[in-house]
Amino acid sequence: xxxxxxxxxxxxxxxxxxxxxxxxxxxxxxxxxxxxxxxxxxxxxxxxxxxxxxxxxxxxxxxxxxxxxxx
Amino acid sequence: xxxxxxxxxxxxxxxxxxxxxxxxxxxxxxxxxxxxxxxxxxxxxxxxxxxxxxxxxxxxxxxxxxxxxxxxxxxxxxxxxxxxxxxxxxxxxxxxxxxxxxxxxxxxxxxxxxxxxxxxxxxxxxxxxxxxxxxxxxxxxxxxxxxxxxxxxxxxxxxxxxxxxxxxxxxxxxxxxxxxxxxxxxxxxxxxxxxxxxxxxxxxxxxxxxxxxxxxxxxxxxxxxxxxxxxxxxxxxxxxxxxxxxxxxxxxxxxxxxxxxxxxxxxxxxxxxxxxxxxxxxxxxxxxxxxxxxxxxxxxxxxxxxxxxxxxxxxxxxxxxxxxxxxxxxxxxxxxxxxxxxxxxxxxxxxxxxxxxxxxxxxxxxxxxxxxxxxxxxxxxxxxxxxxxxxxxxxxxxxxxxxxxxxxxxxxxxxxxxxxxxxxxxxxxxxxxxxxxxxxxxxxxxxxxxxxxxxxxxxxxxxxxxxxxxxxxxxxxxxxxxxxxxxxxxxxxxxxxxxxxxxxxxxxxxxxxxxxxxxxxxxxxxxxxxxxxxxxxxxxxxxxxxxxxxxxxxxxxxxxxxxxxxxxxxxxxxxxxxxxxxxxx
Numbered sequence: 324x325x326x327x328x329x330x331x332x333x334x335x336x337x338x339x340x341x342x343x344x345x346x347x348x349x350x351x352x353x354x355x356x357x358x359x360x361x362x363x364x365x366x367x368x369x370x371x372x373x374x375x376x377x378x379x380x381x382x383x384x385x386x387x388x389x390x391x392x393x394x
Numbered sequence: 395x396x397x398x399x400x401x402x403x404x405x406x407x408x409x410x411x412x413x414x415x416x417x418x419x420x421x422x423x424x425x426x427x428x429x430x431x432x433x434x435x436x437x438x439x440x441x442x443x444x445x446x447x448x449x450x451x452x453x454x455x456x457x458x459x460x461x462x463x464x465x466x467x468x469x470x471x472x473x474x475x476x477x478x479x480x481x482x483x484x485x486x487x488x489x490x491x492x493x494x495x496x497x498x499x500x501x502x503x504x505x506x507x508x509x510x511x512x513x514x515x516x517x518x519x520x521x522x523x524x525x526x527x528x529x530x531x532x533x534x535x536x537x538x539x540x541x542x543x544x545x546x547x548x549x550x551x552x553x554x555x556x557x558x559x560x561x562x563x564x565x566x567x568x569x570x571x572x573x574x575x576x577x578x579x580x581x582x583x584x585x586x587x588x589x590x591x592x593x594x595x596x597x598x599x600x601x602x603x604x605x606x607x608x609x610x611x612x613x614x615x616x617x618x619x620x621x622x623x624x625x626x627x628x629x630x631x632x633x634x635x636x637x638x639x640x641x642x643x644x645x646x647x648x649x650x651x652x653x654x655x656x657x658x659x660x661x662x663x664x665x666x667x668x669x670x671x672x673x674x675x676x677x678x679x680x681x682x683x684x685x686x687x688x689x690x691x692x693x694x695x696x697x698x699x700x701x702x703x704x705x706x707x708x709x710x711x712x713x714x715x716x717x718x719x720x721x722x723x724x725x726x727x728x729x730x731x732x733x734x735x736x737x738x739x740x741x742x743x744x745x746x747x748x749x750x751x752x753x754x755x756x757x758x759x760x761x762x763x764x765x766x767x768x769x770x771x772x773x774x775x776x777x778x779x780x781x782x783x784x785x786x787x788x789x790x791x792x793x794x795x796x797x798x799x800x801x802x803x804x805x806x807x808x809x810x811x812x813x814x815x816x817x818x819x820x821x822x823x824x825x826x827x828x829x830x831x832x833x834x835x836x837x838x839x840x841x842x843x844x845x846x847x848x849x850x851x852x853x854x855x856x857x858x859x860x861x862x863x864x865x866x867x868x869x870x871x872x873x874x875x876x877x878x879x880x881x882x883x884x885x886x887x888x889x890x891x892x893x894x895x896x897x898x899x900x901x902x903x904x905x906x907x908x909x910x911x912x913x914x915x916x917x918x919x920x921x922x923x924x925x926x927x928x929x930x931x932x933x934x935x936x937x938x939x940x941x942x943x944x945x946x947x948x949x950x951x952x953x954x955x956x957x958x959x960x961x962x963x964x965x966x967x968x969x970x971x972x973x974x975x976x977x978x979x
Contacts, residue, residue: 331760332759332760332772333772347412348411348412348415349410349411349412350410350411350412350413350416351412351415351416352416357710358760358772358774359772359774359777360710360774360807360878361710361711361712361758361759361774361775361776362708362710362711362712363712363759363760364711364712366412366416367412370412386763
């Protein structure tokens with residue numbers, strides 16, 4: 324079963340903390356979105372393996388955009 | 395009202411394994427930053443002569459006196475790092491805080507007799523006035539440990555005169571007394587002139603047998619009327635006179651106990667003076683906390699130390715405020731007021747040591763689609779918008795009615811700006827909150843978790859609320875300034891950049907000035923700077939916040955000036971009925 328990680332808000336990807344293939348635990352930081360001068364870290368909703376990261380540093384994202392997939 | 399207060403909703407989440415792992419770096423940074431604060435506190439504690447030297451003279455230091463008189467575990471220091479005059483001594487020379495004596499809360503303050511025998515220094519009167527304000531705000535006794543050699547004569551222009559100079563505390567003591575707040579003084583050492591008034595202005599004087607207090611001291615060699623200057627011949631004569639000068643300090647126990655009776659009690663040993671004050675405290679009125687408790691005291695369900703992981707030291711990183719508050723209040727339980735309105739602000743009733751308190755704080759992070767409702771731009775926590783301001787106004791007003799002391803938590807970047815925000819009445823709503831706070835007549839405390847910025851710092855229970863704010867705490871992450879330094883640099887130099895550019899000149903000099911200004915903002919908004927200049931009254935460890943909340947709540951409920959019967963409170967009913975209606979929807 325896989326879990327989609329969606330952007331909770333619109334903003335810019337300022338850093339990525341994991342790579343595809345990384346084994347992560349629930350609550351690990353996946354990436355950080357900057358918006359309105361604040362940085363919102365995005366945490367893993369579950370433990371698993373990062374099968375996909377669909378964004379890169381500098382990308383602009385909208386609310387609900389897909390960011391990553393965890394298997 | 396048991397059903398309201400004993401059945402509050404639990405909130406907050408336990409730390410997950412992943413959270414602990416990823417916050418380890420933050421935890422270590424917080425530890426490191428707090429060590430630096432403690433090092434600064436140690437410097438103040440070690441100011442002046444070594445403790446051994448004072449003890450060799452048969453005297454206790456102010457720190458030893460405090461340790462002796464204050465009930466163990468209750469000392470709540472304030473103003474430790476306050477030194478706005480940048481005194482070379484490293485201190486304003488008074489040490490103060492809240493503490494229980496014989497089970498009753500008092501504001502306790504003493505002269506540091508290790509430093510120039512407790513002399514008056516720059517910044518001291520401002521320190522003392524904050525302390526008298528605190529006694530007035532909380533309506534609790536003020537206990538002095540007097541040991542004051544008078545003015546540091548070489549710097550008298552910095553403190554002797556002026557509207558809030560060293561004479562003002564004597565009027566303030568009289569003011570406290572007129573409000574029915576007693577000032578008890580344990581008196582040690584030689585207290586001439588200013589020290590004399592420090593000794594005589596309190597309500598009841600407990601004297602050590604070797605102390606004295608007087609209008610003037612014995613240090614002034616007689617027969618030396620002003621001559622318009624000094625010469626070497628005069629200096630030779632002075633040397634002779636000084637050698638012969640043997641006058642005893644006036645105003646000893648023989649005068650002020652046996653003759654005038656100003657000293658109510660005299661004791662042989664230093665500790666006996668403090669025992670005397672302690673016994674006297676038992677005679678003063680104080681409600682048993684059970685009168686006001688709404689439930690039995692209960693520790694939070696989570697560890698206070700977790701806050702060192704939950705509060706990011708990096709000021710741009712968002713976090714969950716509720717998780718922090720859950721670690722500060724009894725049982726990690728609350729009754730949240732209007733949870734579905736003004737999402738950028740938390741308002742709720744909590745308990746601290748079984749006593750009801752109102753908590754208000756900034757939430758962080760994206761606030762969701764369509765908010766603020768008056769604008770076409772998104773809303774971010776830490777900013778204040780119309781609903782949040784309205785909610786705070788309503789909550790504070792109802793707290794006033796229900797007589798619930800308020801604890802504010804700030805981490806704010808300011809109030810929303812721009813013409814859209816103006817049309818949404820935010821300027822008026824900010825001042826309305828100031829009005830609501832002022833008219834509540836409630837005692838309040840503030841913890842600035844991270845940022846205190848712009849007008850939001852004022853309106854959210856800031857120290858500017860002189861009649862309400864009892865004290866303001868900072869943490870190792872605190873930054874207080876009117877705006878971000880880079881924003882200020884742009885505001886200050888943007889037009890200059892345009893001029894230089896249009897004139898074909900190099901922009902580098904202006905860029906240097908911009909960087910210098912941004913750096914200045916950084917340097918003058920640090921926790922140590924804020925504490926030194928009184929923007930906060932103390933910088934405390936994140937794990938110590940609850941201790942200060944307990945001291946505040948205990949003191950605020952000891953002798954409140956007005957009471958609302960628990961069964962006549964409106965806030966708990968509004969909160970419960972609103973939650974029930976929401977559940978039905």
